[in-house]
Amino acid sequence: MKSFFSLKSIEENAGKRVEHSTLFSAVFFSLSIIFLTFPIFLFIVYPIFLLFWKAFQVENPGQLFQEISLRYKTAFFHSMESSFYSALISTGLAFFLSYGIRSTGKWQKRIALLLLSMSMVSPPFISSLSFITLYGRRGLITYRLLGLSFDPYHKWGVILMQSIHFACMNTLFFTNALEDFDGKLYDSGRDLGANAFFVLKDILLPLLSPAILASFFLSFLRGLSDFGTPIIIGGRYSTLATEIYLQIIGFSDFSKAAAMNILLLFPAFFSFLLYRMSMKKADDRNKEQKGKTGLRLDSKHWMNLPIQFLLFFFLLFQALQYASIFLYGFLRFNKKQIFFTWENMGSLFQYNLSTMGLSLLLAFTASVLGSFFAFLLTYFMERKMKRGKKLLDFALSLPYLLPGTCFGLAYILAFNKAPLKLTGTVWIMLFSLLFRQMPLGSRLAGTALSQSPKNLELAARDLGAKPSMVFFQIILPGILPSFFSSVYLQFSQGLTTAGAIIFLISAKYKVLVYTLFDAINRGDYAVASLISGIMILLSLAFSLLLGRVKSLVSRRGVGK
Amino acid sequence: MQGDFQEYPQGKLNHPRPSNTLATLEGISFRYDPKEDLVLEDFSLSIEAGEIFCLLGESGCGKTTCLQLLGGFLFPEKGKILIEGKDYSSFPPEKRPVSTVFQSYALFPHMTVLENVCYGLKWKGFHKKEQRDRAEKYLDMMKLWSFRDRMVTELSGGQQQRVALARSLAVEPKLLLMDEPLSNLDAGLRKDIREELADVQRKIGLSMLFVTHDQEEAMELGHRIGIMEKGKILQIGSGEELYLHPKNDYIRRFFGEYFVLFLEGKKHFLRPEDFGISSEKARVEPLSGRQEGRRELRKEGRVLFEVFLATYRLYRVSLAGEEVHIKLQANAPFREGEEVWVFFYEKEEEQ
Numbered sequence: 001m002k003s004f005f006s007l008k009s010i011e012e013n014a015g016k017r018v019e020h021s022t023l024f025s026a027v028f029f030s031l032s033i034i035f036l037t038f039p040i041f042l043f044i045v046y047p048i049f050l051l052f053w054k055a056f057q058v059e060n061p062g063q064l065f066q067e068i069s070l071r072y073k074t075a076f077f078h079s080m081e082s083s084f085y086s087a088l089i090s091t092g093l094a095f096f097l098s099y100g101i102r103s104t105g106k107w108q109k110r111i112a113l114l115l116l117s118m119s120m121v122s123p124p125f126i127s128s129l130s131f132i133t134l135y136g137r138r139g140l141i142t143y144r145l146l147g148l149s150f151d152p153y154h155k156w157g158v159i160l161m162q163s164i165h166f167a168c169m170n171t172l173f174f175t176n177a178l179e180d181f182d183g184k185l186y187d188s189g190r191d192l193g194a195n196a197f198f199v200l201k202d203i204l205l206p207l208l209s210p211a212i213l214a215s216f217f218l219s220f221l222r223g224l225s226d227f228g229t230p231i232i233i234g235g236r237y238s239t240l241a242t243e244i245y246l247q248i249i250g251f252s253d254f255s256k257a258a259a260m261n262i263l264l265l266f267p268a269f270f271s272f273l274l275y276r277m278s279m280k281k282a283d284d285r286n287k288e289q290k291g292k293t294g295l296r297l298d299s300k301h302w303m304n305l306p307i308q309f310l311l312f313f314f315l316l317f318q319a320l321q322y323a324s325i326f327l328y329g330f331l332r333f334n335k336k337q338i339f340f341t342w343e344n345m346g347s348l349f350q351y352n353l354s355t356m357g358l359s360l361l362l363a364f365t366a367s368v369l370g371s372f373f374a375f376l377l378t379y380f381m382e383r384k385m386k387r388g389k390k391l392l393d394f395a396l397s398l399p400y401l402l403p404g405t406c407f408g409l410a411y412i413l414a415f416n417k418a419p420l421k422l423t424g425t426v427w428i429m430l431f432s433l434l435f436r437q438m439p440l441g442s443r444l445a446g447t448a449l450s451q452s453p454k455n456l457e458l459a460a461r462d463l464g465a466k467p468s469m470v471f472f473q474i475i476l477p478g479i480l481p482s483f484f485s486s487v488y489l490q491f492s493q494g495l496t497t498a499g500a501i502i503f504l505i506s507a508k509y510k511v512l513v514y515t516l517f518d519a520i521n522r523g524d525y526a527v528a529s530l531i532s533g534i535m536i537l538l539s540l541a542f543s544l545l546l547g548r549v550k551s552l553v554s555r556r557g558v559g560k
Numbered sequence: 561m562q563g564d565f566q567e568y569p570q571g572k573l574n575h576p577r578p579s580n581t582l583a584t585l586e587g588i589s590f591r592y593d594p595k596e597d598l599v600l601e602d603f604s605l606s607i608e609a610g611e612i613f614c615l616l617g618e619s620g621c622g623k624t625t626c627l628q629l630l631g632g633f634l635f636p637e638k639g640k641i642l643i644e645g646k647d648y649s650s651f652p653p654e655k656r657p658v659s660t661v662f663q664s665y666a667l668f669p670h671m672t673v674l675e676n677v678c679y680g681l682k683w684k685g686f687h688k689k690e691q692r693d694r695a696e697k698y699l700d701m702m703k704l705w706s707f708r709d710r711m712v713t714e715l716s717g718g719q720q721q722r723v724a725l726a727r728s729l730a731v732e733p734k735l736l737l738m739d740e741p742l743s744n745l746d747a748g749l750r751k752d753i754r755e756e757l758a759d760v761q762r763k764i765g766l767s768m769l770f771v772t773h774d775q776e777e778a779m780e781l782g783h784r785i786g787i788m789e790k791g792k793i794l795q796i797g798s799g800e801e802l803y804l805h806p807k808n809d810y811i812r813r814f815f816g817e818y819f820v821l822f823l824e825g826k827k828h829f830l831r832p833e834d835f836g837i838s839s840e841k842a843r844v845e846p847l848s849g850r851q852e853g854r855r856e857l858r859k860e861g862r863v864l865f866e867v868f869l870a871t872y873r874l875y876r877v878s879l880a881g882e883e884v885h886i887k888l889q890a891n892a893p894f895r896e897g898e899e900v901w902v903f904f905y906e907k908e909e910e911q
Contacts, residue, residue: 182666184662184663184664184666185666185668187631187633187653187660187662187666188660188662188666188667188668189668189679190632190633190652190653190654191631191632191653191654191658191659191660191680191728192654192659192679192680192683192727192728192731193654193680193682193683193684193731194654194679194682194683195652195654198683202679203668206670207668207669207670285669296633298652300652
């Protein structure tokens with residue numbers, strides 16, 4: 001008689017169920033990987049590949065390259081030169097600025113951080129424009145106030161502008177690095193008899209050297225792809241990025257532009273590689289330190305005085321710059337006098353302001369979708385993938401390596417024919433924003449994930465959560481703050497970015513940046529100021545809104 | 561056995577009795593933020609030359625704040641910090657004749673062991689050669705000489721701890737400040753380093769202020785212990801004094817388990833080793849010893865649980881519904897479920 005209940009049959013059935021579930025999860029896993037990596041392939045790898053393909057599709061590619069490298073030798077040299085100097089100056093400046101911020105009082109610190117983060121949300125070129133209005137040949141401060149005639153249109157004007165602009169982001173970066181620094185190391189240096197200067201030299205600087213290098217290489221990379229500053233303030237000093245921009249705008253010579261890009265790609269690739277290496281070293285060094293205490297810098301040392309002066313003047317410079325952006329739109333200049341006026345407001349409405357709605361919609365959609373996608377993909381990449389991780393990581397960081405204009409150009413090449421005809425639609429703009437920002441979201445996700453314990457996931461599985469739910473119920477709530485920062489940064493970038501999107505607009509769909517360009521091209525700086533002001537305010541409003549959502553979400557808890 | 565030491569109430573004989581004051585905190589008030597409450601209010605403390613003074617308390621009681629005030633990392637709102645009579649209250653850390661061993665060592669990860677130890681000597685005006693000789697002397701003392709050219713990150717936790725100690729000792733501070741220096745080590749290593757530390761201290765007669773939350777550590781190392789709660793020192797004394805004659809319940813609880821029994825209209829505070837057990841078959845005296853001439857009080861009870869714990873045997877006994885824990889010598893014969901008499905010797909002064 002067959003027994004009604006046998007241990008053996010239970011074991012067999014259990015075995016089947018396990019088999020069934022592993023098979024199912026393997027299929028599910030492969031499908032998710034394909035679902036997640038396919039867009040990366042389609043919207044990053046494929047267009048960029050096509051861009052380079054185009055460069056070799058001329059009759060004699062060798063000759064083209066030779067011609068280009070000969071003709072743009074000076075521009076290439078200028079790119080390297082200005083990027084090197086601005087990376088060097090901005091990194092050095094930023095280090096001392098963040099040192100100064102670390103040793104000031106609470107409210108000074110708050111003001112400093114606010115002013116610095118404004119640089120992250122201000123539209124491109126606008127700081128150069130406001131620099132000219134304040135310090136240019138007819139500048140408010142140099143000419144009207146001090147009666148000087150000051151000519152900023154040369155190499156050092158470009159380097160100065162880039163240095164100041166990059167210094168803002170680098171200072172925020174170093175402020176975080178100092179926040180993470182173990183104060184006990186600083187204290188013990190002083191305890192052993194070194195004063196603030198020597199502790200800075202012997203302990204702080206060597207230990208922060210990976211972060212300093214990372215900041216240098218990132219700034220160098222940004223300098224290489226910056227085409228706006230040399231256009232506005234460079235005068236005859238032209239860089240490769242500027243030449244590429246002019247090539248596309250002026251001559252629509254895609255093959256040549258693509259070939260010029262390859263030239264730019266070599267230094268970009270190396271500085272990116274070095275940046276990643278230094279960043280990894282910096283992270284590792286941070287992980288070594290346990291039981292950290294906050295860094296308390298010696299605020300009584302003489303060295304602090306010049307640093308505080310530097311900080312004060314830098315912030316004053318920034319504050320004047322933003323004030324001029326906001327005020328310039330409401331002022332009218334006569335020979336000797338300045339009036340307050342609403343006139344410019346009136347002329348603002350002659351521009352196409354419907355672009356604002358589309359800009360907001362695009363920036364919002366791209367930031368939320370893009371962040372979500374980047375976080376999900378990075379989670380899969382970091383925690384689930386065994387092979388191809390490095391390759392995918394590289395593909396993800398490709399958009400960083402190219403100047404924005406090239407990314408836009410690659411999209412035109414890739415999506416102008418059926419079945420992938422997207423040019424002239426709103427989709428191409430959305431996708432370009434979304435995937436151009438992908439490295440940003442992915443990096444934030446990577447950092448957040450590395451701080452979220454792996455055991456958490458195992459515990460969730462152990463308690464019976466399905467693999468598909470672990471991300472939504474366990475991982476995402478834990479890294480939500482980073483998710484919100486990613487949404488915010490992508491939103492403000494999406495709203496203000498020009499490079500990638502400027503070639504993709506069509507008669508039907510235009511964005512606010514286009515209106516800004518329109519105003520600049522017509523020489524209507526007052527209106528350009530108003531539009532920039534609006535952009536900054538929109539970014540700030542979004543950050544307030546996001547803060548509100550964040551507090552609501554964290555109070556209720558997510559994923560329940 | 562612990563009871564044998566009872567006739568020397570002044571404390572451990574092998575420790576020198578300190579005589580002259582080295583460092584004083586005088587009427588110190590301190591807070592981290594002007595909007596917050598004071599962490600220390602009118603706080604005073606003095607450390608004698610050649611002693612190890614332990615500040616013992618739970619986290620957040622202000623003991624580390626005290627240490628940082630002495631080290632020069634914090635500055636008092638009110639009050640004075642004197643070392644050998646000189647007022648150092650407003651001096652920065654690099655100008656104070658003290659040195660701190662930090663909780664997680666704070667060794668410079670980009671330097672070798674020797675470079676770490678030399679770093680402090682550089683500022684004392686020694687030449688390269690002298691720096692090296694001196695550093696090697698202290699590394700030798702901490703049994704680390706052969707590790708001198710390694711990077712500190714390659715060392716184990718215990719070795720790092722000893723490097724940190726050598727680094728601080730090398731500058732020959734008048735006062736060594738130690739901020740829970742052993743809390744990151746595992747139990748075995750902690751004991752070893754504790755012994756080493758006591759040896760070194762005896763060898764060079766250094767004064768130390770040692771901050772810890774571990775009462776065993778404080779009792780083993782401290783010539784005097786100050787027990788702190790909420791920014792105040794409740795009582796200062798040797799470990800033995802604090803254990804046997806605590807001023808209040810907080811201190812009593814801090815030093816371990818105790819039970820309160822009401823017998824003959826009086827309150828008795830008793831530690832697990834103050835109880836003895838007797839039954840028809842045997843009588844076992846308390847671990848704290850037989851007290852000749854003291855009155856013996858007893859209560860009926862039942863053994864709920866017993867377990868052998870190497871150096872003693874632990875009992876859980878129910879005394880008419882009240883449960884007490886009793887430690888007896890390891891070969892005590894009472895077993896679970898047995899009806900017994902629990903007895904103890906009445907103490908002279910009870911609060």
